[in-house]
Every structure is written in structure tokens, then in C-alpha cells.
Amino acid sequence: MISFDYTPRGSVVERFDPRAQLIAYLAFTTGVLLVSNPFVLGGFVALAGLVSLLARLRWRETKQAWLALALIVIVFTALNLITGRGVAYALTNALRLLATFLSTIIVMRTINPAEYGVLWHGLGAPDRLAYTMNLMMRYVPTLSRDFEQTMDAQRARGLELDKPKGGILERARRFAPLIIPVVVRSVLDSTDVADAIDMRSFGAAPHRTWLRKLHFAPKDIALIALSVLFLAACAAFTFFKI
Amino acid sequence: MSISVRDVTYTYSGAKQPALKNADVELREGELTFIAGQSGSGKSTLIRCVNGLIPRRYNAGKLSGSVWMEGRDAARLSLAQISRLVGTVMQDPERQLVSTQVMDDIAFGLENIGLPREEIIARATAAAQRLNIAHVLERKTFSLSGGEKQKVAIAGVMAMNPRAVLLDEPLASLDPASAREAMQAFRALADEGVAVVVVEHRHEVVLAANPQHCIVLADGAVAYDGDAAGFPRGPSPARRAIAPANPNAKILLDLRDVTFAHPNAAPTLRNINLHIRAGDVIALLGANGAGKSTLCRHFIGLHRPASGAVFLGDENTAGMTIAQMARRVGYVFQNPGAMLFAPTLREELAFGPKNLGLPADVVEKNVLHAAQVVGLADRLDDSPFALSHGQQKRVSVACVLAMRVPGITGRVMALDEPTAGQDSANILRLMDELTTREGFEALVFATHDLDLARTYANRAVVMAEGQIVADGEPSAVLSDAALLARCRLV
Numbered sequence: 198m199i200s201f202d203y204t205p206r207g208s209v210v211e212r213f214d215p216r217a218q219l220i221a222y223l224a225f226t227t228g229v230l231l232v233s234n235p236f237v238l239g240g241f242v243a244l245a246g247l248v249s250l251l252a253r254l255r256w257r258e259t260k261q262a263w264l265a266l267a268l269i270v271i272v273f274t275a276l277n278l279i280t281g282r283g284v285a286y287a288l289t290n291a292l293r294l295l296a297t298f299l300s301t302i303i304v305m306r307t308i309n310p311a312e313y314g315v316l317w318h319g320l321g322a323p324d325r326l327a328y329t330m331n332l333m334m335r336y337v338p339t340l341s342r343d344f345e346q347t348m349d350a351q352r353a354r355g356l357e358l359d360k361p362k363g364g365i366l367e368r369a370r371r372f373a374p375l376i377i378p379v380v381v382r383s384v385l386d387s388t389d390v391a392d393a394i395d396m397r398s399f400g401a402a403p404h405r406t407w408l409r410k411l412h413f414a415p416k417d418i419a420l421i422a423l424s425v426l427f428l429a430a431c432a433a434f435t436f437f438k439i
Numbered sequence: 440m441s442i443s444v445r446d447v448t449y450t451y452s453g454a455k456q457p458a459l460k461n462a463d464v465e466l467r468e469g470e471l472t473f474i475a476g477q478s479g480s481g482k483s484t485l486i487r488c489v490n491g492l493i494p495r496r497y498n499a500g501k502l503s504g505s506v507w508m509e510g511r512d513a514a515r516l517s518l519a520q521i522s523r524l525v526g527t528v529m530q531d532p533e534r535q536l537v538s539t540q541v542m543d544d545i546a547f548g549l550e551n552i553g554l555p556r557e558e559i560i561a562r563a564t565a566a567a568q569r570l571n572i573a574h575v576l577e578r579k580t581f582s583l584s585g586g587e588k589q590k591v592a593i594a595g596v597m598a599m600n601p602r603a604v605l606l607d608e609p610l611a612s613l614d615p616a617s618a619r620e621a622m623q624a625f626r627a628l629a630d631e632g633v634a635v636v637v638v639e640h641r642h643e644v645v646l647a648a649n650p651q652h653c654i655v656l657a658d659g660a661v662a663y664d665g666d667a668a669g670f671p672r673g674p675s676p677a678r679r680a681i682a683p684a685n686p687n688a689k690i691l692l693d694l695r696d697v698t699f700a701h702p703n704a705a706p707t708l709r710n711i712n713l714h715i716r717a718g719d720v721i722a723l724l725g726a727n728g729a730g731k732s733t734l735c736r737h738f739i740g741l742h743r744p745a746s747g748a749v750f751l752g753d754e755n756t757a758g759m760t761i762a763q764m765a766r767r768v769g770y771v772f773q774n775p776g777a778m779l780f781a782p783t784l785r786e787e788l789a790f791g792p793k794n795l796g797l798p799a800d801v802v803e804k805n806v807l808h809a810a811q812v813v814g815l816a817d818r819l820d821d822s823p824f825a826l827s828h829g830q831q832k833r834v835s836v837a838c839v840l841a842m843r844v845p846g847i848t849g850r851v852m853a854l855d856e857p858t859a860g861q862d863s864a865n866i867l868r869l870m871d872e873l874t875t876r877e878g879f880e881a882l883v884f885a886t887h888d889l890d891l892a893r894t895y896a897n898r899a900v901v902m903a904e905g906q907i908v909a910d911g912e913p914s915a916v917l918s919d920a921a922l923l924a925r926c927r928l929v
Contacts, residue, residue: 311540335539338581343777349741350778352761353770354838355794359760374790377780381824385776389534392492396527397537397595401519402553408546408560 210252215308215316217417222304224424228431229296238292245299266298310334315409347378440602442466443507452499458484460659471629473645474638476656477862482638491521525603526596532588536580548599566598585612603634614726614887616927622648676894684898688716691849697747707733708905722892723885725902726927731885735853739768769839769852775831785819791842809841829865843878850879
């Protein structure tokens with residue numbers, strides 16, 4: 198649904214240090230959780246929308262995520278309304294979901310997955326944890342390729358996915374042949390990956406070198422400062438009803 | 440640096456028999472060593488003993504004997520120390536590449552040993568240049584072809600300046616010309632003083648690179664240890680008695696002027712006209728990237744033509760789903776691991792025919808018959824995951840065989856690269872089972888193995904750059920040396 202398929206597009210957003218981007222993202226999503234005023238949340242959605250324009254996200258590449266998001270927002274809003282929690286509550290939550298999803302899509306599309314490791318390393322995470330983040334990014338496309346292969350293989354065995362019939366249970370049953378081979382393969386492969394990493398001297402030196410270097414520029418410091426201020430303002434707004 | 444394996448025996452945890460028995464071998468610097476043997480003969484176990492994964496990661500098994508490198512007992516070295524001396528290139532490069540970008544991947548080992556950045560960049564770039572992949576340094580690893588991925592994996596190992604390099608089936612997915620080039624590169628590496636060890640099923644290609652040292656393993660023991668001259672070459676398989684293709688037989692599957700392109704890419708198939716007739720046993724030949732798999736995927740609707748049409752008999756398949764086409768076309772994928780899911784082999788084989796809505800008694804009959812054809816009738820209550828890789832490959836064929844629908848004739852069976860990662864005994868057995876054509880009337884197998892085509896096919900179709908460039912009698916097509924060279928098949 199949400200793809201990690203990063204392509205550099207030379208936007209303003211990408212020019213920030215990924216550490217600053219991540220801190221801004223965390224501050225923003227925490228702020229979104231704290232605030233419950235629909236007008237303020239509406240402003241946050243507008244802000245996220247503005248950033249997504251600055252990030253040059255195109256409709257074509259994020260279409261599926263938007264459609265899924267629309268579905269989730271509609272379902273949750275309907276549930277909130279049905280359970281009698283009122284229009285204001287439903288609206289607040291819909292806006293929260295929107296702002297969170299929007300900012301998540303931006304982060305996934307603007308941080309180069311090759312920089313996830315050094316990003317966490319730069320934030321003080323130990324090498325092993327930081328490299329695990331890198332590996333996750335590395336194996337998302339492999340996993341999705343495995344899933345496609347399995348889908349093709351089971352279709353070729355007559356599993357009807359193109360014109361599904363039957364009730365929800367019947368449809369759910371169809372997932373076992375799709376999920377099990379992928380899970381079995383990833384478990385088997387994870388041993389190979391661990392072997393591969395060990396055989397390439399992972400953990401050999403007390404301090405590994407990170408080929409990629411991150412540089413804080415004044416604009417990154419400014420972004421982090423703004424993020425802290427933003428969070429403080431949200432907290433003040435919520436806790437002291439300013 | 441030479442590596443001495445002294446009287447090593449290893450039994451995996453839970454196994455009754457040792458996978459490697461009293462192995463005593465020398466892997467010498469400056470030599471190209473070739474290790475051969477059937478699947479399960481202990482080749483991978485020997486590799487793991489040398490690169491230290493046994494006993495460091497496989498620590499639950501039972502190990503005796505010792506491995507010496509640089510005059511030291513390897514038992515005293517850490518895995519990180521061994522990995523600086525011995526580089527390993529694994530069978531599937533997809534699993535070995537740990538970074539999203541090529542440069543980061545080649546640099547990974549160098550980063551781990553804490554070299555300064557400038558030196559990392561210099562060494563990684565030099566390794567890439569040496570393997571002719573400097574032009575992909577800025578690409579994503581995921582976007583590379585299989586051959587490029589393998590070169591990146593090798594470059595990552597070479598950048599560490601190892602004294603020995605172990606290559607586990609490095610030629611498995613390469614076409615003949617690429618395999619020859621890869622072997623030349625390994626030969627050159629040995630000539631520079633590195634101990635190069637190649638584990639392979641493709642004997643002839645490796646022997647053509649003049650290995651100084653050949654080792655054959657059988658049932659975990661060293662069955663031959665000597666020079667290439669004495670290497671026990673098996674006889675070439677005899678041509679099977681297969682009736683010649685009949686150009687007037689009924690057309691079962693018909694590709695009419697098919698063109699195909701992936702989104703935003705140049706066409707991978709252009710103006711393909713291929714009539715598959717009853718009685719055909721077609722070897723679909725071509726180099727890596729020639730379009731063989733893309734073509735096969737059109738047989739069952741996994742790809743749809745951008746222009747042109749695919750007919751099953753006289754029915755256009757444009758409106759059919761893949762599941763509907765699966766009644767008339769069987770498709771065996773390269774990797775059986777992509778499809779196995781059921782708790783028992785019986786249920787695995789029943790999955791296809793049940794999907795087609797066949798009645799229970801027919802399903803049962805089909806399952807038993809399919810299991811018998813591939814020689815696994817006594818394993819019906821076992822888990823498909825407990826079978827060997829070669830057996831799993833036969834299961835994937837049986838799954839398709841079991842989908843025979845009473846009353847439907849003229850089924851076509853297509854196999855994508857049946858030889859990849861299989862030893863010769865397994866390949867011959869599988870092909871012998873298939874060419875009986877039990878339950879289907881035409882067989883197409885995509886391969887770059889000319890011997891397989893000579894042994895089994897009654898029709899050879901050669902592809903290059905998305906087009907069919909030859910289609911005819913195998914004896915005629917395969918004796919056209921200029922054509923084969925142009926298509927990188929020799």
C-alpha cells in the first residue's frame with residue numbers, strides 16, 4: 198500500500214538532513230495526537246498538504262495510498278458516527294488520521310532508504326540496531342517480489358484471484374496459499390541473510406565506518422528548533438488550554 | 440594462503456548420518472579448485488566448514504577434525520577474522536546483497552572493518568571496475584539483473600582483498616557465454632595468487648577454465664581428489680527416442696504477432712509468432728534477458744500481449760482469467776519454494792484440481808497418478824517442506840500434472856528453467872518423467888542448456904532480444920555455430 202520506492206526528485210524537502218526530517222516528523226505526529234481542536238487539526242492537515250506539494254509527490258505514485266487512506270477515514274468516521282460519539286469527535290479523528298498518513302507518506306517518499314542506517318546511527322542508535330533499519334528497507338522490495346511470485350504460482354494452479362467468488366470466509370481461506378510460502382521463504386532466507394552479514398565481517402571492528410555522511414546545515418538546526426517549538430506549543434495548547 | 444581441511448566430519452543437529460565424512464583436502468593459493476558432487480553430497484557443508492559458519496553459526500551439530508589457514512587452527516579465529524581471509528559468494532546473490540544501493544553494498548565489508556572513508560571508496564570503486572560494473576555503482580541493487588547482482592556480490596567480496604574466495608554455484612543462472620566469462624574472471628583471480636574454489640553442477644564450463652584441482656564428493660565423502668585430466672566425466676546423456684515434431688499436427692497454443700512491453704520500458708517481446716502443436720517437445724533457448732520467461736508467461740496469461748493475441752485452440756484468451764487458462768496450460772515455475780504451502784504432499788497436490796472444481800474422486804485419482812509419475816507416491820503423507828530441493832522441484836511438476844481435467848485434451852506444459860540449481864541426475868530424471876507426456880500433449884521448456892535440448896527436444900526455438908530468431912529441428916538449429924555464438928548460447 199505504502200511503497201518505499203524512493204526516487205530522488207530534487208525537492209526542497211529532500212535537501213534537509215534525514216535526521217532533521219525524522220525529528221520533524223516525530224514532532225508533527227506527536228503534536229497531531231496531542232491536539233484535539235478540529236480547527237487546529239485542519240491547519241495541520243493543510244500544513245502537511247503544503248509540504249507534500251513542496252516534496253513534489255505525484256498523484257500517480259501515491260494514488261493507492263490515498264485510496265486506502267480515504268477508505269480508512271470513511272470507515273472510522275462512519276463507526277464514530279454510528280456509535281454516537283458525535284460529529285465533532287468523528288471529524289477530529291478523521292483529521293488526525295489524514296495528517297498522520299500524509300506526513301508518513303512524505304517521510305517514506307523523501308528519505309533515501311540507503312540512508313536509514315546512518316540516520317539511526319546519527320541519532321545515537323548502536324550499529325547493530327541502525328543496520329537492522331537499513332536491512333528492513335533493503336528487504337521490502339524482495340518481500341513484495343516474493344509475494345508476487347507466489348501470487349502468480351497459485352494463480353497458475355487455478356486459484357481464482359481475478360474474479361473472486363464466495364463470502365468473506367471463503368475469500369479469507371484463499372489467503373493461506375498466498376501467505377504461507379512467503380512466510381516460509383522469509384524465515385529460511387533470514388538465516389541466509391544473517392550468514393551473509395557475518396561473512397562480511399559485521400561487528401569485526403569496534404566502530405564501523407559509515408560510508409554515507411550526514412551534515413547538519415543551519416536550515417536543519419532551524420527545522421529541529423521549529424519542531425521542538427511546535428511540540429511545545431501543541432503541549433501548551435492541550436495541557437494549559439492556551 | 441592455503442587452507443587445509445583435516446579429517447573433518449560434521450553431522451547436522453537432528454541428522455542420523457554425517458553430511459561430511461573424514462574430509463581431507465587442501466585448497467591451495469593460486470589454484471582454481473573445482474568441487475563437484477550431486478545434491479546432498481556435502482559440498483555446501485564443506486564450504487561452511489571452510490568459511491567458519493560451521494561451527495560458529497551451525498553450532499548444534501557434531502564436528503570433529505580441524506581446518507587450518509595461514510598456519511593457524513581456524514577454531515581459534517573469530518568469524519570476523521576468517522571472513523577477512525576467506526570471502527564467500529552465496530548461491531543466491533539476492534540474499535547476499537544487504538544494501539539498497541550498489542556502492543553501499545560493495546562497501547559494506549570495508550565499513551565493517553572500520554577503514555577510513557577514502558580508502559573504502561577507492562577499494563570499492565576498484566573492485567567494481569575490475570568486474571566491469573562501475574557503471575551501476577549509483578543504481579539500486581533491486582533494479583539489477585541476476586548476472587549484475589552476482590557481480591556486485593563478488594565485488595563486495597573482492598574489495599576485502601581476501602586470500603581465498605569460495606563460490607557456491609556461481610553459474611546456476613547464467614547463460615553459456617556469461618558462464619564462460621565468469622569462469623575466465625575466476626581463473627584470472629586464481630592466477631593472481633588467490634585460492635579460488637568453485638562449487639558447481641555445470642562440469643564442462645568449469646573444466647574448460649582449466650582448474651588445477653578437482654574434488655568430487657559423494658555421500659559426504661571425498662570420492663576423487665586430483666587434477667582435471669583424471670576428473671570422472673560421466674557419459675553425455677544419450678538422445679532420447681522422441682518422435683519428430685509434426686508440422687501438420689493440431690495447434691494447441693498459438694501466439695499471433697505478440698508484442699509485449701513492461702510499463703515505461705522498451706518492448707521485451709516483438710512480433711512473436713509461435714504455434715505449439717500436439718506432440719511438440721520444444722526447447723526454448725536464449726541468453727539471459729532474451730525474453731524466454733516473458734514469452735512463457737504469456738502461455739497462461741501471467742502477461743498479456745500489448746498487441747497481438749494468444750489463442751488456446753481457436754479460442755482467444757483475452758477474456759480468460761489465469762485460473763481459467765490453467766485448465767489447458769500447466770506452468771512450472773523456476774522456484775518451487777514460491778508455491779508450497781500445504782501440511783502434506785497429498786493436500787499440496789490436491790490444491791490445483793480442487794481449485795478447478797473437480798469432484799473428490801477425480802481429485803484423489805489425479806493426486807495419486809501425479810505422485811506416481813514423479814516417483815513420490817510413498818511420500819504423500821509427508822510435509823512438502825521436508826523434501827529435498829530436487830524432490831520439491833518434482834512436486835511442482837506433479838502439482839501441474841494433477842490438474843488434468845477429464846474431457847479436456849490438448850494440454851500444454853511449460854517449464855521455466857528446469858535445470859537451475861539441479862544436479863544432472865535430478866534433471867535427467869525430471870525430464871524423462873516429463874517427456875512421457877503423461878496428461879498433456881505438448882511440452883515447452885525454457886533453458887540455456889544446449890545438451891538438454893539435444894537430449895529431449897524435437898523442436899528448438901531460439902530467442903534473442905525479444906524475437907524468435909530460429910525455429911526448427913534441434914539437430915539443424917543447434918549445429919548453426921554462428922547463430923549460437925550470436926545468441927550467447929556457446
